[in-house]
Amino acid sequence: xxxxxxxxxxxxxxxxxxxxxxxxxxxxxxxxxxxxxxxxxxxxxxxxxxxxxxxxxxxxxxxxxxxxxxxxxxxxxxxxxxxxxxxxxxxxxxxxxxxxxxxxxxxxxxxxxxxxxxxxxxxxxxxxxxxxxxxxxxxxxxxxxxxxxxxxxxxxxxxxxxxxxxxxxxxxxxxxxxxxxxxxxxxxxxxxxxxxxxxxxxxxxxxxxxxxxxxxxxxxxxxxxxxxxxxxxxxxxxxxxxxxxxxxxxxxxxxxxxxxxxxxxxxxxxxxxxxxxxxxxxxxxxxxxxxxxxxxxxxxxxxxxxxxxxxxxxxxxxxxxxxxxxxxxxxxxxxxxxxxxxxxxxxxxxxxxxxxxxxxxxxxxxxxxxxxxxxxxxxxxxx
Amino acid sequence: xxxxxxxxxxxxxxxxxxxxxxxxxxxxxxxxxxxxxxxxxxxxxxxxxxxxxxxxxxxxxxxxxxxxxxxxxxxxxxxxxxxxxxxxxxxxxxxxxxxxxxxxxxxxxxxxxxxxxxxxxxxxxxxxxxxxxxxxxxxxxxxxxxxxxxxxxxxxxxxxxxxxxxxxxxxxxxxxxxxxxxxxxxxxxxxxxxxxxxxxxxxxxxxxxxxxxxxxxxxxxxxxxxxxxxxxxxxxxxxxxxxxxxxxxxxxxxxxxxxxxxxxxxxxxxxxxxxxxxxxxxxxxxxxxxxxxxxxxxxxxxxxxxxxxxxxxxxxxxxxxxxxxxxxxxxxxxxxxxxxxxxxxxxxxxxxxxxxxxxxxxxxxxxxxxxxxxxxxxxxxxx
Numbered sequence: 001x002x003x004x005x006x007x008x009x010x011x012x013x014x015x016x017x018x019x020x021x022x023x024x025x026x027x028x029x030x031x032x033x034x035x036x037x038x039x040x041x042x043x044x045x046x047x048x049x050x051x052x053x054x055x056x057x058x059x060x061x062x063x064x065x066x067x068x069x070x071x072x073x074x075x076x077x078x079x080x081x082x083x084x085x086x087x088x089x090x091x092x093x094x095x096x097x098x099x100x101x102x103x104x105x106x107x108x109x110x111x112x113x114x115x116x117x118x119x120x121x122x123x124x125x126x127x128x129x130x131x132x133x134x135x136x137x138x139x140x141x142x143x144x145x146x147x148x149x150x151x152x153x154x155x156x157x158x159x160x161x162x163x164x165x166x167x168x169x170x171x172x173x174x175x176x177x178x179x180x181x182x183x184x185x186x187x188x189x190x191x192x193x194x195x196x197x198x199x200x201x202x203x204x205x206x207x208x209x210x211x212x213x214x215x216x217x218x219x220x221x222x223x224x225x226x227x228x229x230x231x232x233x234x235x236x237x238x239x240x241x242x243x244x245x246x247x248x249x250x251x252x253x254x255x256x257x258x259x260x261x262x263x264x265x266x267x268x269x270x271x272x273x274x275x276x277x278x279x280x281x282x283x284x285x286x287x288x289x290x291x292x293x294x295x296x297x298x299x300x301x302x303x304x305x306x307x308x309x310x311x312x313x314x315x316x317x318x319x320x321x322x323x324x325x326x327x328x329x330x331x332x333x334x335x336x337x338x339x340x341x342x343x344x345x346x347x348x349x350x351x352x353x354x355x356x357x358x359x360x361x362x363x364x365x366x367x368x369x370x371x372x373x374x375x376x377x378x379x380x381x382x383x
Numbered sequence: 384x385x386x387x388x389x390x391x392x393x394x395x396x397x398x399x400x401x402x403x404x405x406x407x408x409x410x411x412x413x414x415x416x417x418x419x420x421x422x423x424x425x426x427x428x429x430x431x432x433x434x435x436x437x438x439x440x441x442x443x444x445x446x447x448x449x450x451x452x453x454x455x456x457x458x459x460x461x462x463x464x465x466x467x468x469x470x471x472x473x474x475x476x477x478x479x480x481x482x483x484x485x486x487x488x489x490x491x492x493x494x495x496x497x498x499x500x501x502x503x504x505x506x507x508x509x510x511x512x513x514x515x516x517x518x519x520x521x522x523x524x525x526x527x528x529x530x531x532x533x534x535x536x537x538x539x540x541x542x543x544x545x546x547x548x549x550x551x552x553x554x555x556x557x558x559x560x561x562x563x564x565x566x567x568x569x570x571x572x573x574x575x576x577x578x579x580x581x582x583x584x585x586x587x588x589x590x591x592x593x594x595x596x597x598x599x600x601x602x603x604x605x606x607x608x609x610x611x612x613x614x615x616x617x618x619x620x621x622x623x624x625x626x627x628x629x630x631x632x633x634x635x636x637x638x639x640x641x642x643x644x645x646x647x648x649x650x651x652x653x654x655x656x657x658x659x660x661x662x663x664x665x666x667x668x669x670x671x672x673x674x675x676x677x678x679x680x681x682x683x684x685x686x687x688x689x690x691x692x693x694x695x696x697x698x699x700x701x702x703x704x705x706x707x708x709x710x711x712x713x714x715x716x717x718x719x720x721x722x723x724x725x726x727x728x729x730x731x732x733x734x735x736x737x738x739x740x741x742x743x744x745x746x747x748x749x750x751x752x753x754x755x756x757x758x759x760x761x762x763x764x765x766x
Contacts, residue, residue, distance in 0.1 A: 036699075036700075036703045036705055037696070037699065037700075037705075038700055038705040038706075038707045038708075040705065040706065040707075041706040041707065041710075042707070043707055043710070043711075044691070045687075061703075065699065065702060065703050066674075066695070066698075066699040066702075069675075070674065070675055070695055070699070073675050073677070073695075074677060074693070074695060074696070080693075080695070080696055080699075081696060082691045082692055082696070291449075291453065292452075292453055292456050294456070294457060304428075308427070308465045309465055310457070310463075312449070312453055312456075312457060312463070313420070313457070313463055313464060313465070315449075316419075316420065316448065316449040316453070316463075317419075317420075317421055319448060319449075320419045320448050322419055322420075322421040322423065323421075323423065323424040323706060323709070323710070324421045324423075324424065324425070324426055325421075326706070327424075327426070327706070327710075328426075
């Protein structure tokens, strides 16, 4: 189901291909986030046109609204949202631990209350896999425990132990036809815990492996270390997914560390604040500088927004609160993330990834605005 | 520039064609309203796909934001908003009289303060025509005075006199290449005033004529009477435009009274409240009835929303405040208004308009919700 086509000898970056019931995903791949059965502000046609091959859905949110009765009656998530391509769903674990109010961890899952109306809910390995089966996800994620990055050593160990045990339970559950299941490695920035968790989860033989416990508010250096200390224990022939990451520069650096799949709410989230991504970093469109700039958000960009509209027009739309403004920025930003992946893949295929990486990192200056948005996104998830 | 192709012998409904520098408009025509250089929530491609042949822009709003310096530098409104088709702009008169706070009517226009920041502005025949020239509107409207529907007889007469005098001044101003200018008939529900105003404005020989002073909060019967008492004084060979109207049933009835052009904010305005138009009237999508309805907003509708998405999905999107929800309803509703026009034209061409009109009116039950929204829209304009 995953084919490793080429590994960059210099960095360890990987060119691959994930085949799912709903189509092929070229890796490294970016997955736009469709938390509530919609990638915010975008429609499926726009996603296709910008080259999205796979999107992500959130079990926790979908479970609360519209609810599984509707999603089951609709024939699954693809049908419900009219997205014909591959979908990866998370297990809800991350949200249960980050969003739900009162919660009680039990041996077989978590009792919690909906953040919406306080109604009591229960999610564990069995429930999470059954929901993802009904959703018809092409890739389902195991139900894990993702503790805060600043938790105690004891909490970190307990989370790893539960994650391993729950992974085993998830492994035994029924799947949708052709559905792949990815294991998740926790362990924070503790090398011994990462190794222990990775070895135990890999022993369960999943279809792919995710590095969890990143993008939870930790420093960038810690995030990179967590990925570096996990990689060596993952089988090369299986896909590797860094959950909830990252900025464009981080994705290039993570690809260089062998990561194949990414998801992040940044492109659409910062679009709603009027921030656009470019190869030189981000900029605030509402600022006076764009007032009479009759050129696209990024010169040479092939997205729908840049092919048809100017900075001056988009700035005007944002300033007068026209929905088309944030639509166009969401299109551009999501296209930008997908284009970074296309560039990575092209350079891996051509054997020029090292030079691309150096140039990209040299040009791309992350702005405080975006790093702050990432930190908030990590804290609030994709709500 | 306007060709009258056929007149329905039974009703007086007209099939026609308006040719402008940016293309042809088949009439009767509905013009989606792009107040601030954007038809709310829609992009130009979507408008083209649903068959919009002409859109409307608002001089007053555009003048305030982004301002004429930007619009001039952009090369006009078509270029600025990337809409390649015909545009009709209003003159700003209606907004000056309905939106602006403090205002002082002078012989050559109105001194007023911006509703945005209170800055002093002046708009009169000369200014309104110059702005519409710079915008590059295919059809410019004269600067008129539209008094409230419940004004005194003296105010009504004064407004008609000013409207006539200002129409004469507008007639003398420079135009954009190929630009047509439409005169406006005021006079409320007073037959003598309507006749006087119509005759005087028609004597100035404009390219088309609008019936103003409707959609200003008056009862539907008064609105229809105002149109009926104006029509006989308009030259058959010129286009007739009923400003700010109407509901689907009203448009059918107005077409039957010889109206060729319509504009209304209803389709996108009620979309944002989660209300969808159908041939049987409107319905609230958020209601529980749609919860598990896996059929389109309207069976048989060919719009993008109905071809790809279900009521259950759109209801979910609206309930969780996903932008795609109001996008899809805006697409459907605007498509619906355009489809009513296509149906009217097809039946006029086939000689079956009378039967169509009876069936449409019999099936279409206007809801209080929409009539209330129209009243509010009339009061607040397209803000």
